[in-house]
Amino acid sequence: MKIINYKKRKSVSERYEFLLGQGMSDIYKIKAYQPGKPIEEVKREFELKNVIKLASNENPLGPSPKAVEAIRGYASKINFYPDGGSYYLKKALGEKLGVKEDSIILGNGSDEIVSLITRIFLQKGDEAIMGDPSFLMYKIDAQLSRANVASVPLKSFRLDLSEMSKVVGPKTKLIFISNPNNPTGTIITEDEVEHFLRDIPPRILAIFDEAYYEYVEDTNYPQSIDLLDGNSNIIILRTFSKIYGLAGLRVGYGVGSPEIIELLNKARPPFNVNSLAQVAALASLEDKDQVNRSKILVREGKEFLYSNLRRLKIFFIPTQANFILIKVGKKAKDVAAKLLKKGIIVRGMGAYNLPHYIRVTIGTKPQNEEFIKNLQTILSSRQEGFNNCH
Numbered sequence: 502m503k504i505i506n507y508k509k510r511k512s513v514s515e516r517y518e519f520l521l522g523q524g525m526s527d528i529y530k531i532k533a534y535q536p537g538k539p540i541e542e543v544k545r546e547f548e549l550k551n552v553i554k555l556a557s558n559e560n561p562l563g564p565s566p567k568a569v570e571a572i573r574g575y576a577s578k579i580n581f582y583p584d585g586g587s588y589y590l591k592k593a594l595g596e597k598l599g600v601k602e603d604s605i606i607l608g609n610g611s612d613e614i615v616s617l618i619t620r621i622f623l624q625k626g627d628e629a630i631m632g633d634p635s636f637l638m639y640k641i642d643a644q645l646s647r648a649n650v651a652s653v654p655l656k657s658f659r660l661d662l663s664e665m666s667k668v669v670g671p672k673t674k675l676i677f678i679s680n681p682n683n684p685t686g687t688i689i690t691e692d693e694v695e696h697f698l699r700d701i702p703p704r705i706l707a708i709f710d711e712a713y714y715e716y717v718e719d720t721n722y723p724q725s726i727d728l729l730d731g732n733s734n735i736i737i738l739r740t741f742s743k744i745y746g747l748a749g750l751r752v753g754y755g756v757g758s759p760e761i762i763e764l765l766n767k768a769r770p771p772f773n774v775n776s777l778a779q780v781a782a783l784a785s786l787e788d789k790d791q792v793n794r795s796k797i798l799v800r801e802g803k804e805f806l807y808s809n810l811r812r813l814k815i816f817f818i819p820t821q822a823n824f825i826l827i828k829v830g831k832k833a834k835d836v837a838a839k840l841l842k843k844g845i846i847v848r849g850m851g852a853y854n855l856p857h858y859i860r861v862t863i864g865t866k867p868q869n870e871e872f873i874k875n876l877q878t879i880l881s882s883r884q885e886g887f888n889n890c891h
């Protein structure tokens with residue numbers, strides 16, 4: 502097979518200067534998102550038979566059996582394009598959430614809805630506000646629109662909504678609120694959100710990203726769908742990737758005013774949610790048992806991890822999501838690399854400006870046990886021992 506060899510007479514930036522146009526040099530500064538390593542890749546790389554992935558906040562119980570059955574049932578019809586309007590899924594979501602279908606947009610993961618929002622609303626010179634650290638795609642998507650990013654440091658590992666509303670300027674268009682916040686797992690409360698919405702000018706769009714909504718147990722967590730009533734400057738994002746266990750199929754959704762949804766639909770590819778994803782999501786919504794089992798798994802896993810981390814005197818941030826941010830000390834990157842060699846994939850937090858931390862998805866009981874066992878071994882063999890952890 503002939504391998505095409507691109508002539509490299511000019512530097513990359515020179516070659517694509519015309520295509521990229523203004524703001525080109527800024528595009529080169531964007532750091533592409535680094536997802537958690539896939540299980541198969543780690544198996545190949547380290548010649549391992551068993552690998553545990555605790556790096557991308559997926560559901561270790563797997564998808565609902567009802568979703569798998571729905572996919573099987575639909576498989577022979579994939580010669581047809583999907584229903585571009587996702588009629589049945591939108592109808593079911595509308596009924597569940599108590600909103601009309603024209604208030605809902607479906608995306609190829611909630612990731613896609615973030616990028617539709619930035620594409621429609623941000624232009625060069627506009628500003629998007631977000632927490633630091635928070636979910637990295639907000640920054641990447643805003644930068645791709647050549648917008649400026651105002652990063653507001655977290656306060657005690659929580660989004661600082663009051664500071665976020667203070668930095669609003671004439672160019673601010675979007676404010677991203679990850680609630681719970683990835684990677685800290687912390688929430689902002691109903692009271693804080695109400696104050697915040699009173700503080701920000703109504704011309705701005707606030708994006709409440711609730712990818713981990715179903716896991717939250719804190720009773721002060723806002724019921725954001727109720728906030729849509731009377732607030733046309735809010736959009737709420739949720740996903741089937743986390744508790745519903747459908748990360749590989751890519752389905753997420755946004756709920757907002759019909760006018761905002763109509764605007765986003767202009768940029769949405771016509772068949773962005775594939776047929777199998779639609780039927781699987783619909784079946785998953787009906788499987789309340791699976792959702793409950795997943796919640797219990799995370800609740801029990803949290804207790805197990807908390808008690809063991811306390812026993813080992815390792816600092817962590819109590820979480821409302823299905824992952825925990827853990828301080829393992831100066832060489833967190835090395836700790837993540839050593840865990841990887843043992844077949845446990847976790848996320849080093851260097852990209853989030855938290856170089857002393859790792860983020861670990863709460864797994865099944867045996868997975869959590871394996872993680873703690875290996876973490877203990879790795880930390881106790883380090884020269885500086887556990888001392889750097891807290």
Ligand SMILES: Cc1ncc(COP(=O)(O)O)c(C=O)c1O
Nearest residue numbers: 610611612636683712740742753
């Ligand atoms: C806060 C947050 N928002 C959005 C996403 C993207 O989810 P999806 O799989 O729906 O694109 C993630 C995934 O990790 C996330 O943590």
